Amino acid sequence: MTVTVSYSGQVRAAAGVSDEKFEVPDGCALDQAVARLAAARGAALKSLLLDAAGRVQPALLLFVNDEQVMTGEARMLMPGDRILLMAPISGG
């Protein structure tokens, strides 16, 4: 199935695009989709998406269809879901 992934903050620069379509298997969970993205893209993006143990980086903010999903929360994806991956920003 196809989902849309948008990037915000430093992950946007690392991804090189602000959004893209991404293919994931049916029944894919959000954390699996993030791991697949990390594997499919460059090392710069991977280091922002995953921690040293290969889990979703705890600092990363995750949203599905504009609603926040806590890191570690089990969330199954549906076709057409809009995922937003946001690196925290603090510029003042």
Added chain:
Amino acid sequence: MPKAKPLTDEERAVYEWQLWSPEFGEAGQERLKGSRVLISRVGGLGSVVAYELAAAGVGTLILAHGGNIKPSDLNRQLLMTHAALGTSRVQSAERRLKELNPRLDIVAVPENMSDSNAAELVAQADLIVDCAPLFQERFAMNREAVRQSKPLVECAMYDCEASITTILPGRTPCLACRHPDAPPHWRREFPVFGAVSGTVGCLGAMEAIKVLGGFGEPLAGRLLTMDLRTMSFRMLKLARNPACPVCAT
């Protein structure tokens, strides 16, 4: 919440055009006059927050910002001037704000927010606008805002992106719900145009005016994000972390 202070005839004349705003009116203006707002750092973002709140007639601004003005401040820190290079940032800010609105009371604190001064600074304010570039400063403010039950407007920017939410302790998620720890990739220096920090600064000032004036709908539990490269705006719903180290009861 702030105690309303009656307006003088001069103030009615100065604020006349905003007194026409429905649901705000003289009662709202009196609340602004009685309000004390703490702005943590008056840099690219906080300069504009302070300027708009000074113009709008907030009675007291508490400005916390350490250090002296550097050339690289001047593309965005609109209360700093070339003539004041090398001198105190908060003093320059105080001077510029008083030129705009001489009725203002300003408490100029020449230091940044930290674990050691946050409790005392937050205690002086009815509302806080967080414009700090470091998560450690934001965490200190958030912890005290929640503990003392003070509204906290959280503004942030990076490059051409910005975000804003308003934390109402007891009613909304707090900053630590989103960020239990300092994000490892954030650095103090970041790309910034003054027009980006100024945009979110104006939005932050408007959130403060609404919460203090008692009208409109603040961004409670909602994160407004914007990418000014493409002029894309998104409204996101924030989640409360039931295990939040700061606000979970």
